[in-house]
């Protein structure tokens with residue numbers, strides 16, 4: 001099996017009033033989608049924050065490409081290829097789609113290289129070309145999510161952290177978003193995904209991990225977790241259908 005690009009070991013973290021993560025162990029491998037599921041408030045978003053540097057664990061280690069990154073700033077982690085897409089919409093609504101893509105490469109000083117990166121990325125996301133000159137705020141929620149995903153690629157990341165990318169989207173847009181997420185992995189990017197819509201998230205993932213009361217209780221292939229009666233009872237509305245239907 002390919003070595004993990006990201007390893008969390010015994011990670012403990014919280015926001016002051018007690019620990020939320022109580023010893024999280026997790027591996028994420030290159031060119032795969034790993035989906036973190038679990039009940040509300042389990043700490044799924046907190047795991048992503050510990051990886052991108054928005055939150056520092058009080059104990060444990062976060063290793064990215066054989067380097068301990070625990071003490072690095074979010075910017076230093078970005079420079080190493082870790083991009084975090086938060087749950088909230090993050091495009092600048094009054095700027096054009098194209099300018100939003102350019103903003104995604106804000107650390108690239110060479111204008112020509114930046115333009116080439118944006119053109120390259122836009123090839124894989126038709127909406128970025130079709131709506132290039134429109135204000136991002138005029139796009140549908142699903143289209144905006146596609147632009148957000150495209151924007152993450154401008155910096156050519158090796159790890160993308162996605163927090164609830166399907167939230168608030170209609171079923172068709174949701175399918176498109178999960179298709180694009182698979183596309184990231186096909187390009188060699190490792191994706192760590194947090195998804196409330198556990199059934200769709202696991203169906204689009206190579207690996208699933210169940211986070212409960214601050215620790216990872218179970219790790220298996222996405223397909224195996226979908227077929228696991230206990231997981232189905234707790235997180236998939238009781239059914240072990242292996243479709244991408246709704247929870």
Ligand SMILES: Nc1ncnc2c1ncn2[C@@H]1O[C@H](COP(=O)(O)OP(=O)(O)OP(=O)(O)O)[C@@H](O)[C@H]1O
Nearest residue numbers: 015020038039040041042043044045046047194196
């Ligand atoms: N900035 C913060 N300050 C204080 N507490 C916070 C903060 N962010 C999150 N929490 C608390 O930490 C716990 C875990 O939150 P987190 O968002 O990581 O959970 P989650 O599993 O992603 O939940 P959900 O599925 O509901 O999004 C929750 O009890 C939440 O209220």
